[in-house]
Amino acid sequence: MPAATSLGLPNVRGRVPLLAGLAIDSFGGGCAGPLLLLFFNKVAGIQLGTAGLMLTIATLFSIAAPAAVGVVIDRVGPRNIVVAAQFGQGLAFTGFFFGRSVWVLFLCSLVMTTGQRVFWSAIFSLLADVADEGERDKWFGLGGMMQAGGLALGALVAGWLLAIGGDAPFLVAMAVNAVTFYVAGLLLLRLHPSHHERTNQDTGPAPLLRKDRTFLVLIGANTLLALCTMMLGVGVPVYVTEALTVPKWLVGVLIAATAVVLATGQTLVVRHTERRRRTNVMVVAGITYAVWAVLMALQVHIPAGWVVPVLVLATACYAFADVLHAATNNALSAAVSPVIGRGKYLSYWQYSFAFSSVLAPGFFAQLFEVQHELPWVVLAGLALVASLTIYVLARVAPRLSSARI
DSSP states (O other): OOHHHHTTOOOOTTOHHHHHHHHHHHHHHHHHGGGHHHHHHHTSOOOHHHHHHHHHHHHHHGGGHHHHHHHHHHHHOHHHHHHHHHHHHHHHHHHHHHOOSHHHHHHHHHHHHHHHHHHHHHHHHHHHHHSOTTOHHHHHHHHHHHHHHHHHHHHHHHHHHHTTOSSHHHHHHHHHHHHHHHHHHHHHHTSOGGGTSOOOOOOSOOOOGGGOHHHHHHHHHHHHHHHHHHHHHHTHHHHHHHHSOSOTTHHHHHHHHHHHHHHHHHHHHHHHHTTSOHHHHHHHHHHHHHHHHHHHHHGGGSOHHHHHHHHHHHHHHHHHHHHHHHHHHHHHHHHHSOSTTHHHHHHHHTHHHHHHHHHHHHHHHHHHHHOTTHHHHHHHHHHHHHHHHHHHHHHHOHHHHTOOO
């Protein structure tokens, strides 16, 4: 068996610029993302509360991006939209490097968050277009691995920069991220037309997405699963440091370990699940997320000596669920989307992640203040609701029940 096949890798010939662009882009994001709030505070002299509010408002403005992308993506092509998003984000971080006033930084934040949303609204359509017949799932998995690997490496560099001290590390991070966006955009421009231009000759109007109840319910179910994915970065650091009596450095170890699983395991998961129904894989992911949440809730009720082992077990459950979900959810949405209008469908699919990213901080914080384990209990229930919803949909909607490669 060829090594590529055994590892679940697709045919990448002629498409290396796309993979390199994804890795380079994510490296810059991993380097600058963790330092952005501190940059606003330390370099620009903006209070953390004001900086956080500024980013929140900018993120809310970007919510319209997937709908806007959905209108044009099937006409102009996902490659061109992704390239525009990369250059736009590069301009935003160039502005961060030079700008110091609140209004300039807010404008740059608005361009940055909109560019991020546009990128995520188009990148999976591009991955679907470059994939050879029968390899779409593998491309989604490999794309996710390249991004996770670049992000983890960038985060290590961010930690090294923080150890230097002074303003220079923050400015270096902003400059590096700007350059990586420009380089990623230029690499994508080198992608040969045969690997991203659609040759489908079907004509006719695209289906009305707002009338596609099956797909809209599926977006709702995936929003609940996406909320689970957000909790590793939003909820776990607060819960571990404020509710548990364990070393604070453990948070970084758990998150890094999960990133390694995502960076190395997605294509292997695809190889072992590609002959199974994607809906069944999603159901298993939801159930495993629920197990993870229950184990997290139990942390405040078990003897102190068991906390770290159970925390490690819980994180292993999360990593397993997350790699299943990451490797499958976009492939499922692509499989059930119509050929005509697929780009629009995949753009709107990203609303599940947009909504969950907006909901996650408030969801966790409000429930955590009531009772420390309450967010995890509710999250477990929501994950099971998502699994049940997908299970039922797969049995009443023929296009879901046959959603395999």
